[in-house]
Amino acid sequence: MPLRRAALPAVPVRRALGVVLLHLALIAAALVVVFPVYYAATVSTHTFQEVFSYPPRLAPGDALWANYVAAWRKVGMGRLLLNSTGISLAVSLGKIVLSVLAAFAFTYFRDFRAKGLFFMLILITHMLPLPVRIVPTYQLMERLGWINTYAALTVPFFASATGTLLFRQFFLTIPPSLSEAARIDGAGPLRFLGQILLPLSWNNLAALFMVEFVYMWNQYLWPLIVTTSNDMRVVQIGIKMLVATDAQAEWNVIMAGVMMAMLPPLVVLLILQRSFVRSISLGQEK
Amino acid sequence: MEGRYPDRVLPYVLVAPSVIIVLLFLLIPSGEALWQSLSRINPFSGQATFLGIRNFVVLLASEEYRHSAGVSVVFTAATVVLSLSTALAMALLANQRLHGIGIYRVALIWPYALSPAVAGTIWALLFEPSTGVVTYLLRETVGVAPNWMMSGRLALLVVVVAAAWKLLGYNVVFFLAGLQAVPEELTEAAAVDGAPPWRRFWAVTFPLLSPVTFFLLITNSLYAFFEVFGLIDVLTQGGPARATDVLVYKLYRDGFVSINWGLASAQSVLLFVLVAALTIFQFRYAGRRVFYS
Numbered sequence: 001m002p003l004r005r006a007a008l009p010a011v012p013v014r015r016a017l018g019v020v021l022l023h024l025a026l027i028a029a030a031l032v033v034v035f036p037v038y039y040a041a042t043v044s045t046h047t048f049q050e051v052f053s054y055p056p057r058l059a060p061g062d063a064l065w066a067n068y069v070a071a072w073r074k075v076g077m078g079r080l081l082l083n084s085t086g087i088s089l090a091v092s093l094g095k096i097v098l099s100v101l102a103a104f105a106f107t108y109f110r111d112f113r114a115k116g117l118f119f120m121l122i123l124i125t126h127m128l129p130l131p132v133r134i135v136p137t138y139q140l141m142e143r144l145g146w147i148n149t150y151a152a153l154t155v156p157f158f159a160s161a162t163g164t165l166l167f168r169q170f171f172l173t174i175p176p177s178l179s180e181a182a183r184i185d186g187a188g189p190l191r192f193l194g195q196i197l198l199p200l201s202w203n204n205l206a207a208l209f210m211v212e213f214v215y216m217w218n219q220y221l222w223p224l225i226v227t228t229s230n231d232m233r234v235v236q237i238g239i240k241m242l243v244a245t246d247a248q249a250e251w252n253v254i255m256a257g258v259m260m261a262m263l264p265p266l267v268v269l270l271i272l273q274r275s276f277v278r279s280i281s282l283g284q285e286k
Numbered sequence: 287m288e289g290r291y292p293d294r295v296l297p298y299v300l301v302a303p304s305v306i307i308v309l310l311f312l313l314i315p316s317g318e319a320l321w322q323s324l325s326r327i328n329p330f331s332g333q334a335t336f337l338g339i340r341n342f343v344v345l346l347a348s349e350e351y352r353h354s355a356g357v358s359v360v361f362t363a364a365t366v367v368l369s370l371s372t373a374l375a376m377a378l379l380a381n382q383r384l385h386g387i388g389i390y391r392v393a394l395i396w397p398y399a400l401s402p403a404v405a406g407t408i409w410a411l412l413f414e415p416s417t418g419v420v421t422y423l424l425r426e427t428v429g430v431a432p433n434w435m436m437s438g439r440l441a442l443l444v445v446v447v448a449a450a451w452k453l454l455g456y457n458v459v460f461f462l463a464g465l466q467a468v469p470e471e472l473t474e475a476a477a478v479d480g481a482p483p484w485r486r487f488w489a490v491t492f493p494l495l496s497p498v499t500f501f502l503l504i505t506n507s508l509y510a511f512f513e514v515f516g517l518i519d520v521l522t523q524g525g526p527a528r529a530t531d532v533l534v535y536k537l538y539r540d541g542f543v544s545i546n547w548g549l550a551s552a553q554s555v556l557l558f559v560l561v562a563a564l565t566i567f568q569f570r571y572a573g574r575r576v577f578y579s
Contacts, residue, residue, distance in 0.1 A: 019384065022379070023384070025379050026379050026384075029375070029376045029379055029390075030393040030394060032372075032376075032454075033393060033394055033397055034393060036412055036451065037408060039408075039411070039419055040407075054416075054417055054422070055426075056417050056418070056419050056422050058419075097303075098303050098304045098307070101300040101301070102301045102303075102305075104300060105298075105301045106297075106301070108290055108291055109290060109291050109293060110290040110292055111293075111294045112297040118305055121308055121309075121313070122301075122304055122305070122308055124308075124312075127558070127561050127562055127565050128312045128313070128316050128558070129508070129513075129561060131512055131533075131534050131557050132557050132558040133312065133315040133316040133318075133319050134319075134537070134538075134550070134554060135319060135541050135547045135551050135554065136314075136315035136316075136318035136319050136322065137311060137315040138542075139547075140310075140311070155307070155311070156307070156312075158304075158307045159303075159304045159307040159308045159312070164304065176290070179290070179291075189291045189296060214398065214399050217401070218402065218404075218516075220401070220402065220403055220515055220516030220519065221515040221538065225538075225542055236401055236403045236516055239404065239520055240519060240520045243410075243520055251414065255408075258407050258408065261401070262399075262400060262401075265399040268399070269398060269399040270396065273395065277395070277459060277463070280460060280463045
């Protein structure tokens with residue numbers, strides 16, 4: 001067990017050794033996380049023969065372009081990526097707008113009688129994941145004629161208990177003198193929200209966007225049951241389509257598809273990870 | 287109260303969109319699921335016949351359902367224990383003061399963005415029976431070449447490893463946040479008293495982390511019960527011989543392959559009881575009490 005902050009500074013040699021060991025342990029930990037994806041990325045550059053070479057090849061091959069084109073053509077990856085991007089953007093933005101508005105209503109109004117009831121109503125969604133209501137929700141989509149539509153893939157997701165809680169929590173930390181001052185200056189509630197509160201919430205907005213984008217991008221069960229046409233499928237189902245096409249799995253092509261399905265949310269995470277990490281440490285302090 | 291607006295109608299307008307979505311797509315369908323669980327529904331006419339608790343009796347008496355419940359419990363317990371213990375060890379390492387620690391932290395966090403389907407496919411490749419890296423290593427070191435597509439236990443193991451691995455990023459983020467909230471004076475005081483690192487961890491750090499650990503225990507369990515569908519569907523479809531047929535997968539098969547909506551809704555209701563129990567448990571014991579008990 002490496003020493004942390006409280007390490008005794010007594011023996012420099014021991015300390016240097018500790019630092020080296022610590023780096024080695026961290027590299028080992030990082031490998032557990034990184035290696036499987038590295039290997040998958042490598043396979044996505046191999047030819048079909050190379051995939052089945054023994055021992056397994058760990059160096060990249062030359063078939064990157066061929067595999068990605070094959071995966072792209074086989075399941076219509078362009079359309080799938082477009083669908084996933086569209087619904088993930090729509091749902092994360094929709095969730096942000098709705099939860100900011102709700103949280104604002106819960107924190108900044110004196111005479112909001114039904115506050116408690118509505119707050120409970122939104123919180124209770126935590127207890128109602130899709131499998132708990134899957135058949136009636138699907139039937140509702142049928143009745144609305146929403147099967148194979150973007151509406152089915154987005155609208156039912158728009159409410160967010162997580163977002164409402166996050167923003168309510170954040171708004172409660174903002175000194176009331178701020179809205180008092182805005183009010184004296186003649187700013188109505190919506191102007192206060194748009195011009196003062198939102199710019200202050202940047203960190204939380206970014207964090208929630210990241211979390212919801214990843215959440216929506218990775219949805220599988222709901223898109224599987226409410227879409228039947230290939231035009232309306234999402235990338236997660238595309239992976240299944242690639243895996244299921246042949247008796248002998250073409251791992252190089254499958255992994256090319258996996259890489260394409262994996263990259264967009266990863267890019268969003270890497271860009272916004274600071275906000276994400278910060279919003280979690282803030283959430284812990286309350 | 288100071289700083290609040292007097293508008294009476296506006297707050298209702300502001301919560302209306304959220305409330306309408308919740309009612310229409312979450313709350314009312316959940317109520318309908320309860321009603322349908324007591325009925326037999328003709329999928330073509332939509333005609334419902336009232337059955338009372340017959341669906342529940344059928345379900346609980348069926349060997350298949352009890353088997354799925356067992357698989358779910360084993361899968362969840364194994365995934366949560368494996369992922370939380372690994373993530374805690376990783377977070378302890380990543381909480382050190384060290385040059386370049388930021389890069390290590392990002393390296394440990396990013397699987398958060400991967401989907402269960404992606405994680406599952408990657409681990410299926412690693413365990414590929416003829417050329418996967420894990421298979422290769424096992425063959426060269428222990429002399430066995432396991433084929434998870436043929437062995438139920440092994441298939442379950444592959445699914446557990448993939449799910450636990452995928453959860454690492456999320457868990458490391460929360461453990462790190464928890465570790466950073468541990469006051470340095472406490473661990474330093476313990477060090478001055480001569481407590482060795484392991485004792486400092488178990489006596490000081492770990493108890494202070496218990497609220498985070500408890501929170502993760504609940505969220506990970508919910509994830510393992512409800513969000514693994516994609517992983518199972520891409521990898522095993524519940525097989526071989528139903529060895530990975532978790533409750534959500536069985537619910538899908540009954541509801542959307544066999545189109546037995548009454549039976550599927552009865553399973554939904556039982557799953558709701560499970561979520562409700564976990565959530566209430568979380569609210570009752572969350573926060574400080576965990577630490578003090």
